[in-house]
Amino acid sequence: MSCPICKKEPVEKYRPFCSKRCADVDLGRWFNGQYAIPVQEEEAPDPDTSDH
Numbered sequence: 001m002s003c004p005i006c007k008k009e010p011v012e013k014y015r016p017f018c019s020k021r022c023a024d025v026d027l028g029r030w031f032n033g034q035y036a037i038p039v040q041e042e043e044a045p046d047p048d049t050s051d052h
Helices: 020-031
Strands: none
């Protein structure tokens, strides 16, 4: 497996990254919201059409 940022060989100390720099780049991407898990939110039921 190569470094997910620059594709170099990983270094044990920073695994799966090759350096502290690549690890910090990845962390910065998390902080900036560049990584996200897509979700599909359910719509709230319309109160006018509920069965009460």
